[in-house]
Amino acid sequence: MFRMRVVQAEFGDCFLLEYGSAVAPRFLLVDGGPPDTWELHLESELAGIAQVGGALDLVMLSHVDNDHIVGLLDLLARLRADGAAPLIGVGGIWHNSFGRTVDVDGTLGPRLRAATMNAASVQSAVAVNGIAEGNALRLAAQALGIPLNAGFPGDLVCADDHPQPVLLGNLKLTVVGPTRANLDELRAQWETWLAAHEDAVADGDPQVMANSDRSVPNLSSIVVLAEADGKRVLCTGDGRSDHLLQGLGQAGLLDAGGAVHVDVLKVAHHGSDRNATRKFFRLVTADTYVLSANGKDDNPDLATLIWIVEEAGKQGRQIELFATNDTPSLRELVAERDPAVNGYTLTVMDPGVHSTTIVLAD
Numbered sequence: 288m289f290r291m292r293v294v295q296a297e298f299g300d301c302f303l304l305e306y307g308s309a310v311a312p313r314f315l316l317v318d319g320g321p322p323d324t325w326e327l328h329l330e331s332e333l334a335g336i337a338q339v340g341g342a343l344d345l346v347m348l349s350h351v352d353n354d355h356i357v358g359l360l361d362l363l364a365r366l367r368a369d370g371a372a373p374l375i376g377v378g379g380i381w382h383n384s385f386g387r388t389v390d391v392d393g394t395l396g397p398r399l400r401a402a403t404m405n406a407a408s409v410q411s412a413v414a415v416n417g418i419a420e421g422n423a424l425r426l427a428a429q430a431l432g433i434p435l436n437a438g439f440p441g442d443l444v445c446a447d448d449h450p451q452p453v454l455l456g457n458l459k460l461t462v463v464g465p466t467r468a469n470l471d472e473l474r475a476q477w478e479t480w481l482a483a484h485e486d487a488v489a490d491g492d493p494q495v496m497a498n499s500d501r502s503v504p505n506l507s508s509i510v511v512l513a514e515a516d517g518k519r520v521l522c523t524g525d526g527r528s529d530h531l532l533q534g535l536g537q538a539g540l541l542d543a544g545g546a547v548h549v550d551v552l553k554v555a556h557h558g559s560d561r562n563a564t565r566k567f568f569r570l571v572t573a574d575t576y577v578l579s580a581n582g583k584d585d586n587p588d589l590a591t592l593i594w595i596v597e598e599a600g601k602q603g604r605q606i607e608l609f610a611t612n613d614t615p616s617l618r619e620l621v622a623e624r625d626p627a628v629n630g631y632t633l634t635v636m637d638p639g640v641h642s643t644t645i646v647l648a649d
């Protein structure tokens with residue numbers, strides 16, 4: 288059995304992988320969504336799993352952005368409050384902190400905090416909040432005795448350090464990213480960004496404040512190919528297209544033409560065209576493309592949707608776009624690219640439901 292249960296997370300990410308067997312299902316939680324995801328949707332999902340005797344083999348935080356981590360902080364807070372009778376068992380957590388990935392010498396974090404402490408409205412302060420939330424997650428896990436990054440050298444989930452797949456029953460997890468090359472590049476980008484912007488940010492320069500959210504380097508995502516019963520799901524977090532291709536190649540997952548096909552592709556960064564390229568969707572193909580977004584920041588971008596549909600059309604592939612919310616860009620796509628003519632179907636999660644399940648294998 289292999290299923291993907293997509294939890295309503297509005298502008299964030301939250302989903303469960305269900306594997307094992309129908310009589311003995313097992314679960315892996317990827318990300319927890321932004322504020323309100325826990326109270327409105329995720330808590331009920333996990334309570335339902337626990338009621339039938341289920342637990343979470345693993346919780347994976349792709350990266351520490353607010354729209355991925357807050358629901359996990361809420362989960363751990365609930366477990367701490369529950370004490371000896373927790374809502375649900377958690378076997379382990381994968382989480383790469385800012386200090387383990389980017390700020391290995393401990394110099395970038397203080398500079399970033401100093402630059403933003405007097406400019407509370409600057410959007411790059413979101414990055415600082417994410418770093419603090421990541422540390423809070425680590426401390427909460429330690430307080431609960433939940434293993435962090437078990438089996439990974441140096442307490443870092445990195446493709447270079449763990450090239451062999453991780454097995455959880457019939458589920459095989461291949462870590463595709465980050466790679467050491469990804470992290471070295473990202474570290475250099477943070478150094479460059481801070482050198483260019485920290486004085487202006489600290490002074491509250493309006494232009495930097497307006498543009499910082501689109502210029503600040505994104506934190507590196509844990510990227511995993513999950514396989515069970517002959518089906519594959521690529522979990523991308525907010526990974527960049529070039530980093531994803533590099534990691535897939537390093538893991539030996541690309542064919543001679545540099546391409547790979549999966550059953551489900553969780554489209555990175557909520558369908559933002561900042562992270563994606565047409566080339567990526569030509570080389571990394573899927574039957575179903577999951578888009579977790581609600582129109583915030585224009586996600587999913589129309590350009591991303593067109594690239595997916597057009598590249599599939601060129602290859603003669605029938606595909607499904609699965610979206611958690613109806614958005615202006617999806618409506619525009621349908622108006623400009625008729626699904627009946629362009630070889631795709633669009634499925635939008637019903638309003639008010641906690642989740643929708645994509646069945647890969649029974």
